[in-house]
Amino acid sequence: MDPVTHVLAAVSAAELLAPAGLEPWAVTAAAGAALAPDADFIARRFGHTGLLRWHHTLTHSVVGAGLLAAAWAAVVSLVSRAPWHALAPFAGLGALSHLGLDYILHNNGLMLAWPFSRVMPRGGLFIGLNPQTSSARCGERKLTVCLRCQAHSLLFNRVFFLLALTTAAAAAAFPWRRYVFAAGLAAVLVLILSRAVAKVRAAAIARQALGAGVAIFPADFSGRRWLAVARTGKGYRTALVDLKRRDVSPPVDHRPAPAGAVAATSARAAVRAFLANAILPFTELSPDGLELWWRDLSYAFTPAVLLHTLRLKLDAGVVASEEFRERW
Numbered sequence: 001m002d003p004v005t006h007v008l009a010a011v012s013a014a015e016l017l018a019p020a021g022l023e024p025w026a027v028t029a030a031a032g033a034a035l036a037p038d039a040d041f042i043a044r045r046f047g048h049t050g051l052l053r054w055h056h057t058l059t060h061s062v063v064g065a066g067l068l069a070a071a072w073a074a075v076v077s078l079v080s081r082a083p084w085h086a087l088a089p090f091a092g093l094g095a096l097s098h099l100g101l102d103y104i105l106h107n108n109g110l111m112l113a114w115p116f117s118r119v120m121p122r123g124g125l126f127i128g129l130n131p132q133t134s135s136a137r138c139g140e141r142k143l144t145v146c147l148r149c150q151a152h153s154l155l156f157n158r159v160f161f162l163l164a165l166t167t168a169a170a171a172a173a174f175p176w177r178r179y180v181f182a183a184g185l186a187a188v189l190v191l192i193l194s195r196a197v198a199k200v201r202a203a204a205i206a207r208q209a210l211g212a213g214v215a216i217f218p219a220d221f222s223g224r225r226w227l228a229v230a231r232t233g234k235g236y237r238t239a240l241v242d243l244k245r246r247d248v249s250p251p252v253d254h255r256p257a258p259a260g261a262v263a264a265t266s267a268r269a270a271v272r273a274f275l276a277n278a279i280l281p282f283t284e285l286s287p288d289g290l291e292l293w294w295r296d297l298s299y300a301f302t303p304a305v306l307l308h309t310l311r312l313k314l315d316a317g318v319v320a321s322e323e324f325r326e327r328w
Contacts, residue, residue, distance in 0.1 A: 001098075001101045001102055001105050001128075001157070001159070002150045002151075002153050002154055002157065002160065003035055003038065003150065004150075004154060004160060005101065005154070005157055005159055005160040005163060006034040006035060006038075006097070006098050006101060007031045007034050007035065008160065008163035008164060008166075008167055009034065009097045009098075009101060009159075009163055009188070010030040010031050010033065010034035010093065010094035010097045010098070011027055011030060011031055011167065012163060012166055012167065012181045012184055012185055013030065013093050013094075013097055013181075013185065014026050014027045014029070014030035014031070014090050014093060014094065015027060015170065015177060015178065015181045016178055016181040016182055016185065017090070017093070018090065022082060022086055022087075025076055025080040025082045025087060026086075026087060026090040027090075028076050028080075029069075029072065029073050029076045029087040029088075029090045029091040029094065030090045030091060030093055030094035030097075031094060032072045032075075032076065032091070032094070033065075033068065033069040033072045033073070033090075033091035033092070033093075033094035033095045033098075034094035034095065034097055034098045035098075036059070036065065036068035036069060036072055036094075036095060036098075037059045037060050037064070037065045037068065037095060037098045037099065037102075038059070038098075039059050039068065040054050040055055040056070040057065040058065040059040040060065041055075041146075044141055044146070045141060049269055049270045049273050049324070051324065052270065052273035052274050052276070052277065052310075052324055053273040053276070055277075056102070056106065056108065056109070056110050056111065056120070056277070057111040057114065057118075058111070058114055060098075060099060060102060060110040060111060060112070061110070061111050061112055061113065061114035061115075062096075062099070062112055062113070063114060063115065064114060065095040065096070065098065065099055066092060066095060068095065069088070069091035069092045069094065069095040070088055070091065070092075072091050073087040073088040073090075073091035076091070099112065101159070103121070103122075103123040104123040104124070104125045104126055104192060104195075105123070105124075105125075105126045105127075105128045106122075106123075106124070106128045106129075107122060107124045107128065107129075107217055107279055107296070107298045107299065108120065108122065108277045108278065108279060108296065108298075108308070109121050109122035109123075109277070109279075118276075120277060122279065124199075124217050124218060124298070125192060125195040125196055125199060125218065126158075126159070126195060126218055126221075126223075127218040127219065127220060127221055129299060129307050129308055129326050129327070130299075130302075130307070131302055131304070131305045131307070131327065132152075132156060132221075133149060133152045133153035133155075133156055134149050134307075134326055134327040135148065135149050135152075135327065136327055136328070138325055138326045138327050139323060139325040156221040157221075158191060158221070159188055159191065162184060162187050162188050162191065163184060163188065165184070166180060166181060166183070166184025166185070166187075167184075169184075170184075194223065195218075195223050198223045198224075198226070198243060199216055199218075199226065201243055202216050202226035202228070202241040202243060203216045203228075205241050205243070205246060205247075205248060206226075206228035206230075206239070206241050206248060208248075209228075209239065209248040209251075210228055210230040210237060210239060210248070210251065211230060213230060213231060214228050214229065214230045215228070215229045215230075215279070215280065215298070216228055216229075216241070217229070217298045217299075217301070219240055219301035223243075224242060224243050224244050225240055225241065225242055225243070225301075226240070226241045226243070227239075227240060227241075227298070227300065227301040228240070228241050228248065229280055229297050229298065229300070232253070234253075234255060234256075235253065235254045235255045235256050235282070236253075236254045236280065236282060236297055237251045237252065237253050237254070238251065238252050238254065238297060238300050238301075239251040239252065240301060252303070254282060254284065254297065254300070255284065256282065256283055256284060257283040257284050257285045257292055257293075258285075261283070261285070261292055261314075261317070262283045262292075264317070264319075265292060265294075265312055265319060268312075268319070268322070270310055270322050270324060271294060271310065274294050274296075274310045274324065275294075278294075278296040278308075279296055279297075279298040280296055280297040280298050281294065281295070281296060281297075282294075282295050282296070282297045283295070286311075289314075290313065290314055291311050291312060291313050291314060292311075292312040292314060292319075293306065293309055293310070293311055293312075294309065294310040294311075294312070295308070295309045295310075296308045296309075305327060305328065306327070306328040307326065307327055307328075308326055309324070309325065309328055310322065310323070310324040311323055311324075311325075311328065
């Protein structure tokens with residue numbers, strides 16, 4: 001989720017719980033720790049393989065985020081002279097709020113139990129990567145491009161709007177601010193629960209059309225449309241579930257690339273990194289046959305744009321170059 005929403009969530013929780021004498025420093029500890037897990041953003045500087053291998057892994061684990069929170073609490077303690085043991089719980093609260101929001105947002109999950117397990121539990125209740133809030137320039141390793149995409153995502157993020165309204169209302173109703181923050185966080189919780197219920201409803205509708213074993217992923221910002229993915233004998237079948245109309249769009253069949261082409265590239269470092277965090281990995285040849293695409297079908301809700309895709313350019317069947325982008 002975007003950094004502004006992470007900070008607002010941490011501030012709301014800290015304002016609700018902090019004692020009066022510690023309040024400004026408790027809020028500072030929570031807000032800074034809420035940003036700390038995204039330190040793995042630096043992985044983008046190491047190219048597409050670095051991004052695939054490290055993003056949402058170590059710093060997005062309970063242990064990793066906890067260590068970052070403890071370090072940030074120590075910094076705030078040195079500046080404020082407030083006891084570290086009093087600030088650490090609020091820093092931990094900020095870090096955990098970051099993990100919670102990312103868990104419900106990102107399809108490919110977080111490595112929450114590192115170093116004990118490299119499994120990446122997944123929530124996927126809110127749409128994250130998508131054509132509207134990500135740029136076709138995301139392959140460029142430029143901070144300005146990433147910041148612009150993050151800022152654009154605020155326009156569609158309902159959690160952000162709830163938290164922003166909560167913060168503004170709390171500032172205007174200062175004596176009752178704790179009640180306002182409590183109400184705002186309760187509203188966010190209701191929104192999350194409503195999306196969980198919507199996902200269950202979408203799965204029930206999809207099973208009637210596509211059969212059992214259907215996976216469901218968010219496909220728009222309202223929670224109305226969901227992507228259904230079902231395995232078939234020859235590949236996968238995807239369709240969009242519309243909860244308002246209670247119908248399923250005509251299914252689209254995805255046929256895999258020739259097994260030989262897949263086997264010839266599966267040992268590449270970038271492919272192994274892609275497979276480590278893909279939910280529904282799928283390979284297909286480009287229409288001109290000159291590229292092999294490693295895709296994650298959990299993002300296949302739009303036919304015009306490839307999301308979360310590793311593209312291998314082929315020359316006489318041999319890989320000439322490779323590049324991963326979150327959006328093509």
